[in-house]
Ligand SMILES: [Zn+2]
């Protein structure tokens with residue numbers, strides 16, 4: 001049956017006449033109800049809850065267009081209604097959605113107690129507030145993304161309507177098979193990508209790029225044997241480039257469909273994609289796509305909250321679950337067919353303590369197949385206790401300062417950077433560390449984005465962000481860029497936190513080249529070093545490396561102290577991965593291992609098979625597995 005007709009019937013049979021519904025529209029997986037009497041919905045909150053429950057969809061109540069007041073007037077009313085303490089930064093209108101975007105430092109005050117203030121706004125202006133939190137320090141990228149979405153809001157509305165038509169199209173009866181194909185990230189780390197297919201539906205999950213691999217950096221997209229416009233959806237687990245780096249390439253290749261992810265993932269992946277283009281251009285290489293493709297992608301992002309069930313195709317439903325890896329990272333639960341199959345794609349997961357995030361989700365309504373990462377799945381991959389890791393890090397920083405040397409910590413600008421900053425900030429606050437700390441690369445922007453989404457952070461950090469005392473934007477961290485890099489190198493006892501995390505390009509490489517010769521300096525690795533990356537080779541004992549200076553190539557001796565501190569990883573170590581599987585509820589019937597080096601993945605799959613008596617395999621890229 002036509003979905004709109006069905007939705008209308010449910011709404012009509014559940015809502016009394018006085019609600020004066022004038023129009024009902026599908027917006028992607030959500031329903032928008034336009035009313036001439038929003039008050040009726042406020043007086044009986046059960047209305048929305050009841051239809052949302054019946055429809056199993058997010059329901060948005062909007063005022064009928066005829067009731068929308070003039071924008072200037074509405075703006076004045078809003079400024080009068082909202083207390084000054086909210087610190088409104090911006091107010092703008094999206095007529096396509098009958099919504100007014102209000103960005104504020106304290107969004108709680110725009111909402112008001114029990115939603116009173118925002119209800120008042122609707123009743124007095126007709127516009128429905130879409131309330132956004134301002135980051136506690138300026139983020140150019142975030143502002144750019146939000147303005148971009150605003151600028152294209154009527155186009156976005158059309159995109160959502162088209163998407164809804166596809167999601168809720170009529171399906172012929174079929175025999176319900178499910179197949180997954182590994183397109184990248186199997187028996188390797190980098191370029192994660194899988195395709196899920198049923199007789200009617202095709203979905204891509206993660207489309208990453210392997211920045212440490214110069215031979216085969218892209219997933220096997222050429223193995224997709226149909227035009228990309230037949231793809232139903234793309235789902236992105238988290239923003240790291242090995243999971244999201246090539247989404248814009250799909251748009252360049254002609255894909256024009258939804259990209260499902262959390263809000264932080266949308267913003268952070270755009271940040272990292274822009275940076276990826278930038279790094280390649282600076283190295284004189286041609287990027288696989290341009291900023292225009294990233295911007296096109298942003299229009300098609302449909303953001304979801306954790307644990308929100310979302311229809312993405314006639315026979316497929318997803319739910320994102322907290323993966324505790326980086327801001328907004330998700331494990332994806334797929335409910336395929338009418339219960340025909342349930343798949344969990346863990347993505348990168350941390351089953352262990354982090355200062356930043358709540359514990360990883362381990363409960364699922366149903367689960368037959370688990371795809372699990374194995375970055376640190378090797379027999380010897382046991383990370384030390386987090387407290388010991390912190391002590392070791394601080395010890396190394398102090399030793400280096402003592403020698404008047406500088407310390408370079410290459411980090412992924414999203415994830416490890418913030419985790420390390422939290423540790424350093426705490427030791428400073430307690431007077432247990434001093435000296436200057438410089439942060440270079442995308443980290444400043446990424447940290448600012450963290451402050452726009454405190455609801456994704458663990459309590460302690462969340463509280464500080466809400467009190468406008470964000471540890472990430474503390475004065476302690478001085479912002480560095482290419483202009484003052486040379487001066488920073490001259491410092492004595494400085495700590496430099498710089499991306500990229502594997503010394504594959506960007507500022508960390510610049511610092512490394514200037515610091516490597518001095519034995520008083522220290523290089524500390526705190527994150528994963530991909531096979532083939534400069535970081536990995538240095539970790540394995542590389543003593544010299546060629547560099548180009550002023551057009552000439554010379555051998556750079558690596559005299560600086562090189563250390564690795566385990567325990568800060570956003571990935572689970574071997575024991576944590578095993579504990580994750582042990583604690584999963586319910587237990588999967590089949591496990592597919594990905595995101596780990598070849599030997600590690602194979603051995604880990606064998607180990608899981610023996611330990612849990614669950615059929616586990618480490619398939620290769622390009623392998624297809626019939627799940628049902
Ligand atoms: Zn990751």
Ligand SMILES: [Zn+2]
Nearest residue numbers: 240242243348
């Ligand atoms: Zn990854």
